[in-house]
Amino acid sequence: MDKVLESAGMKKSFGRSLLYTLPMFLITFMFMTGGKPNFSDPASALAMMTAFLLVNVLYFFMHYTGKTDRYRAVLFIIFALSLSYTLIHNMLEVRKSMSFSQADILECKIPFCHLVIPMMILPAAFTKSIIFPGSIIGGFANISSMVLLWLVATVVLGRGFCSWGCFYGGWDDGFSRIRKKPVIKKISELWRWMPFAVLIMVALTSALALMPTYCSWICPFKAVTEFEQVTSVESATKAGIFLSLFGGLVIALPVMTRKRTQCSFLCPMGAVNTLSNKITPFTLKIDKQACTECLKCVEVCPLYALTPEDVKAGKVSLFCSRCGKCVDACSKRAIHYGIRGIPAGTMKNFSRNLFLFVSFLFMAIFSAGSIISTFQGLFKFIF
Amino acid sequence: MKKVKIIAGISWAFLCLILIIILFPGLNSFSVSVSKLPFMKLNPRYTGGEIANQVISKSCTLDIRRPVFNGFLKERNSGFVQLDWHGTIPDMIKDSIDFDHDGNKDFCISINRKDSKTVLNPFNKKVKEVLISTPTSYGWAARVKLVN
Amino acid sequence: MTDSLILGLSSGSACLATCGMVMFPYLMAGSAGVKRIAIDLSLFMLTRFVIYFIMATLAWYFGQALFSNPVVRNIVPGILYIVFAVLLVWYSIDKNRKKDCPAKIIKTVNNHRLVPILLGIVNSLGFCPALFIILTKSATQGTLIQSYIAFLAFFIGSSVWFLPLPLAGKMRKKEVLQNIGILATGLAGIIFMIKGITNLIGGIING
Numbered sequence: 179m180d181k182v183l184e185s186a187g188m189k190k191s192f193g194r195s196l197l198y199t200l201p202m203f204l205i206t207f208m209f210m211t212g213g214k215p216n217f218s219d220p221a222s223a224l225a226m227m228t229a230f231l232l233v234n235v236l237y238f239f240m241h242y243t244g245k246t247d248r249y250r251a252v253l254f255i256i257f258a259l260s261l262s263y264t265l266i267h268n269m270l271e272v273r274k275s276m277s278f279s280q281a282d283i284l285e286c287k288i289p290f291c292h293l294v295i296p297m298m299i300l301p302a303a304f305t306k307s308i309i310f311p312g313s314i315i316g317g318f319a320n321i322s323s324m325v326l327l328w329l330v331a332t333v334v335l336g337r338g339f340c341s342w343g344c345f346y347g348g349w350d351d352g353f354s355r356i357r358k359k360p361v362i363k364k365i366s367e368l369w370r371w372m373p374f375a376v377l378i379m380v381a382l383t384s385a386l387a388l389m390p391t392y393c394s395w396i397c398p399f400k401a402v403t404e405f406e407q408v409t410s411v412e413s414a415t416k417a418g419i420f421l422s423l424f425g426g427l428v429i430a431l432p433v434m435t436r437k438r439t440q441c442s443f444l445c446p447m448g449a450v451n452t453l454s455n456k457i458t459p460f461t462l463k464i465d466k467q468a469c470t471e472c473l474k475c476v477e478v479c480p481l482y483a484l485t486p487e488d489v490k491a492g493k494v495s496l497f498c499s500r501c502g503k504c505v506d507a508c509s510k511r512a513i514h515y516g517i518r519g520i521p522a523g524t525m526k527n528f529s530r531n532l533f534l535f536v537s538f539l540f541m542a543i544f545s546a547g548s549i550i551s552t553f554q555g556l557f558k559f560i561f
Numbered sequence: 562m563k564k565v566k567i568i569a570g571i572s573w574a575f576l577c578l579i580l581i582i583i584l585f586p587g588l589n590s591f592s593v594s595v596s597k598l599p600f601m602k603l604n605p606r607y608t609g610g611e612i613a614n615q616v617i618s619k620s621c622t623l624d625i626r627r628p629v630f631n632g633f634l635k636e637r638n639s640g641f642v643q644l645d646w647h648g649t650i651p652d653m654i655k656d657s658i659d660f661d662h663d664g665n666k667d668f669c670i671s672i673n674r675k676d677s678k679t680v681l682n683p684f685n686k687k688v689k690e691v692l693i694s695t696p697t698s699y700g701w702a703a704r705v706k707l708v709n
Numbered sequence: 710m711t712d713s714l715i716l717g718l719s720s721g722s723a724c725l726a727t728c729g730m731v732m733f734p735y736l737m738a739g740s741a742g743v744k745r746i747a748i749d750l751s752l753f754m755l756t757r758f759v760i761y762f763i764m765a766t767l768a769w770y771f772g773q774a775l776f777s778n779p780v781v782r783n784i785v786p787g788i789l790y791i792v793f794a795v796l797l798v799w800y801s802i803d804k805n806r807k808k809d810c811p812a813k814i815i816k817t818v819n820n821h822r823l824v825p826i827l828l829g830i831v832n833s834l835g836f837c838p839a840l841f842i843i844l845t846k847s848a849t850q851g852t853l854i855q856s857y858i859a860f861l862a863f864f865i866g867s868s869v870w871f872l873p874l875p876l877a878g879k880m881r882k883k884e885v886l887q888n889i890g891i892l893a894t895g896l897a898g899i900i901f902m903i904k905g906i907t908n909l910i911g912g913i914i915n916g
Contacts, residue, residue, distance in 0.1 A: 209585060281697045284643075284704075286607055304633060307604035314603065315596040322596040323588055330584050334577040368888055375892035379900075382718065385633050386711040388606050395903075411910050415903060459574040519570025521563075536578050543585050 188244030188511065188527070195242040198531065202237045202539060206230060209543050210550070221561070225553035232256070232549070233542040240534055246502030246515075250538070251351055254341065257545035258348025260552035262402040265289065267555060268318070269404050277407040286311045289319035289404070292328040292344070296377055296446045297384035297392055309388050327544070335537055336458030337451040340441055340481075341501035342537040343544055346399045350440045351501075354432035354480055361434040369443050370482050370497060377446035398423035398440060438480045441499075455496045460533045462500060463516035465523035466492040475504035475513050492522065500537070505530075605629045609643035609704070616656070621648035621700065628660055628707055639708045641692055646701040650674065654701065661685075670703060681705060712904070713846060713859045716839055716897050717866020749825040754868060756829025761860045764833075765847050769856035772848025789845045790905025796838035798898035839863075839894070842901050 190198065210230050217223045236249040243249075269276050278288060290312040301309045313320045331343045340347050380392040393400075395416055401424035408414050423444070431439035441448050455461075469489065476484045483497035484504060494513070504513050515530040516522060584591075595601065605611070610626040617623075623646050630640035642660045654672040659665060667685040672678070672694055679694035689706040776785060833840075843863045847856040870890070 280693050280695045284609065284702050285697055286603060301633065302600040305604060306600045307602055309604050311607040314601055315592060322601060323592040326591055326595050330580055334581055371888040372892050374889045375896055378893055379896045383711065383715055386714065388604060388633060411907060415907060459570055459577055517570045517574045519566035532574055536581050540581050
């Protein structure tokens with residue numbers, strides 16, 4: 179396998195890999211330190227250095243080994259864990275609880291996340307207002323910056339956002355890697371359309387109720403971020419739904435299927451990002467001449483984005499999040515990163531290098547804050 | 562045609578690279594521009610509506626907000642009026658409110674801050690019940706349900 | 710009103726998935742002109758509207774008679790919501806749903822003028838779980854007007870799916886939309902299941 183990769187030019191020499199890592203090294207250094215490293219607080223400096231090294235070592239290994247998903251997943255999972263840690267830590271420090279109160283809602287202090295965006299669109303168009311109790315500008319996770327970050331990311335990465343930018347995806351990605359072999363092997367293709375059904379339902383209910391219904395009633399990640407105080411039958415029901423969905427779709431099913439079931443069967447944001455897959459310049463291509471139709475890619479795809487029919491037709495479906503798992507699994511390099519307009523089977527390295535730089539840079543910078551803060555907490559705890 | 566497609570694809574990819582590189586350093590200033598878009602304001606159901614009247618007493622101020630009946634396409638039958646108390650608030654709040662500015666008091670609200678017990682005494686058929694009564698960072702807030 | 714509209718919007722797609730294949734040839738015969746399609750569709754809709762109006766009235770009067778006790782008013786509809794919601798979820802995942810279309814009896818009618826009216830009757834009386842849910846909701850409304858509003862919202866929501874029928878034959882991704890619609894129906898079922906559970910718990914606590 180390694181020989182195949184080497185001969186095909188996926189693996190790079192040590193020096194060449196370092197050279198490819200240099201721009202990432204410089205840019206992440208600038209972003210993480212602001213150009214002026216501060217060593218006055220040893221715990222912060224150590225946390226920053228660890229995060230910086232982690233990001234760059236992972237990127238280096240992507241080039242050196244020719245593997246993508248293995249190293250992407252490490253940062254992706256750390257990102258998810260660290261964001262939950264940072265949020266919970268802040269909540270406990272400020273509010274002494276993981277739940278937010280009615281006062282927090284009244285004062286519009288709820289952190290905004292990208293999952294609200296699909297529910298905002300209709301009310302924004304018809305009522306010219308945002309239906310979320312957050313801050314428009316300023317403060318932690320404000321609406322304007324989150325909308326902007328998501329908008330640019332989804333245009334640039336399409337559904338790639340779900341594997342390179344989403345700070346929740348790492349949870350089910352992580353759990354999907356626990357078992358070596360799946361217990362549940364076959365799930366009907368019909369379920370791939372579920373996020374669209376959820377999207378329609380939450381977009382309509384949110385518009386009619388002027389309330390982000392997915393956040394209020396469905397979001398499984400409330401279990402690892404923040405949720406409404408349990409004060410009534412309704413809020414208890416909500417908490418029950420959050421916990422069951424988290425347990426079922428983020429933990430149990432990913433473990434049993436080795437797939438990212440929450441992302442595949444529930445997330446309305448995934449449905450929106452699927453639509454933007456039509457815009458992004460970065461795609462996955464199947465070189466029909468090299469493909470032996472072994473269907474290894476179908477087997478490993480965590481998002482049910484590939485079917486045997488897709489492989490036979492030489493097309494990757496819109497559900498693809500460019501995680502790179504199929505690329506890593508293909509011994510013939512038949513499935514590879516590509517750029518729109520460039521025919522399949524050509525300019526494979528150029529396309530991969532460009533895509534990796536763009537997507538990894540986004541994830542590295544986007545995740546830096548929460549990873550540094552988590553390391554900081556960890557070091558303070560240890561020392 | 563094939564070459565044009567390749568050039569267009571690569572150009573679009575490089576443009577995306579530039580977008581990502583300038584996104585983070587420019588995030589604050591770009592966000593300010595986004596926040597100025599016409600729909601970028603919170604719905605009154607969340608802000609509580611504009612302040613319509615202020616009652617200033619010795620130690621504290623009561624803001625009476627405009628009643629909120631906002632719906633998706635048209636006004637709803639039920640809504641609320643939000644009251645905010647700022648400053649040094651007494652342990653026992655008791656205020657009579659005229660939310661529709663017709664010169665007549667519409668309800669009287671009494672709040673015991675120690676146990677959060679809130680009693681509503683409506684004088685107007687439109688006033689129904691207390692939806693929220695909670696301490697806030699600035700003092701105390703209450704929402705009273707209204708029907709049209 | 711919101712949940713009735715949502716229920717109509719979601720179940721309308723399943724209704725179309727169930728009966729579409731039977732109704733297409735009659736309502737949208739390939740050679741028919743736009744005028745005939747418009748008249749047939751209007752007759753079909755009008756029939757549904759009238760039948761829903763009658764059902765809203767009957768359901769409300771039955772509800773007044775049966776659910777006079779406030780605890781029963783919460784508990785019985787709560788149980789009904791749960792049962793019908795489970796049926797609705799089952800209906801959305803049942804692969805044999807196409808075999809059960811009540812509109813297939815239309816195939817035996819020869820008079821073309823009667824077809825849209827009969828289809829309207831069969832469609833609105835085709836007691837699917839979604840209709841049972843809306844009947845339960847109507848029966849528990851405070852006033853007759855509220856019962857009409859619930860049915861009206863359900864009618865509007867479900868009608869949206871029938872309006873583009875003349876164009877449906879030309880759509881490329883018909884199956885995709887149908888799949889999404891069927892799954893949305895299941896979700897509507899889950900929403901009503903939660904509503905039922907909340908009603909039931911509320912009823913038990915108040916009792």
